[in-house]
Amino acid sequence: MRQPELTTLCYIERDNKYLMLHRVKKENDINKDKYIGVGGHFEYGESPDECLKREVLEETGLTLLKYKPRGIITFIYGDASRPEERIVEYMHLYTATEFEGEIGDCDEGELEWIEKSEVYNLPIWEGDKIFFRLLEEREDYFSLKLVYSETDELIKALDAGVVIC
Numbered sequence: 001m002r003q004p005e006l007t008t009l010c011y012i013e014r015d016n017k018y019l020m021l022h023r024v025k026k027e028n029d030i031n032k033d034k035y036i037g038v039g040g041h042f043e044y045g046e047s048p049d050e051c052l053k054r055e056v057l058e059e060t061g062l063t064l065l066k067y068k069p070r071g072i073i074t075f076i077y078g079d080a081s082r083p084e085e086r087i088v089e090y091m092h093l094y095t096a097t098e099f100e101g102e103i104g105d106c107d108e109g110e111l112e113w114i115e116k117s118e119v120y121n122l123p124i125w126e127g128d129k130i131f132f133r134l135l136e137e138r139e140d141y142f143s144l145k146l147v148y149s150e151t152d153e154l155i156k157a158l159d160a161g162v163v164i165c
Contacts, residue, residue: 005089008052009039010067011135012060012096016116021059023109030077035114035122038106039091048092056096060111061104067096070135071142075127079150093131126154130164 012019021038023031040055042048048069056064071093078086103111114122119132127146134142147156157165 001084002087005087006042006051007039007089007091008042008048008055008094009037009073009091010052010056010064010094010096011037012056012062012064012099013116014097014113017113018116018119019060019103020112020114020119020122021106021109022112025107025109029108033123035112035119035124036128038111039094052092052094056099057101059106059108060101062099062101064096064099066098067094069093069141070095071131071144073127073131074143074145076145076147077150078148080155093135095135125152127157130157130159134159 019038020035022033022035023029024033026032038056038059039052040059042051043054046054052067053064056062069092073091073093075089075091076086077089080086120129127144127148130146131144134144143160145156145158146154149155154165156163
C-alpha cells in the first residue's frame with residue numbers, strides 16, 4: 001500500500017486576483033495543463049508552515065509575510081477496485097495576502113495573476129471549484145474530501161463528512 005502524500009497549496013492574493021501556476025513545463029504531471037496554486041511536498045520533518053514558505057519561495061521567488069491556513073483537503077485518486085494503488089494526498093490549503101520579493105521563473109509552469117472571478121473558467125480540477133467557493137464563502141478552517149476516478153472524474157466530495165456531490 002502506498003504512503004499518503006503530504007503537501008501544501010497556497011493562493012496568493014493581490015488586487016482581487018490569485019497568483020496561479022499554469023502547469024505546462026513538466027512531463028507526466030498529474031496537473032499537466034491545469035491551473036493550480038503554488039506549493040508542494042513536505043520535506044522530512046517540516047511543519048505545514050515551513051513547507052508552505054519554502055515551496056512558495058522556490059516556485060515564485062516570493063517570501064510570504066502574512067498567510068492563513070484555510071483548510072485540509074483529502075484527495076483520493078485512482079481505481080476504486082485497486083485501493084492499494086490509489087493515491088492519497090493530504091493537502092494543507094492556505095491563502096496569503098502579504099509578501100515581498102519579485103516573481104521569478106518557475107520550472108513547473110507559468111505564473112499568472114488571474115482575476116478571482118475568472119478562476120472558474122480556467123482548466124482546473126472540478127474539486128478545486130468547490131474549495132474556491134469555500135474560500136469565498138467561509139472564514140473558518142474547513143475539511144474537504146475529494147475522490148477522483150482514474151479518469152480524473154470527481155466521484156464524491158464531502159465537506160466535514162457531509163456529501164456535497
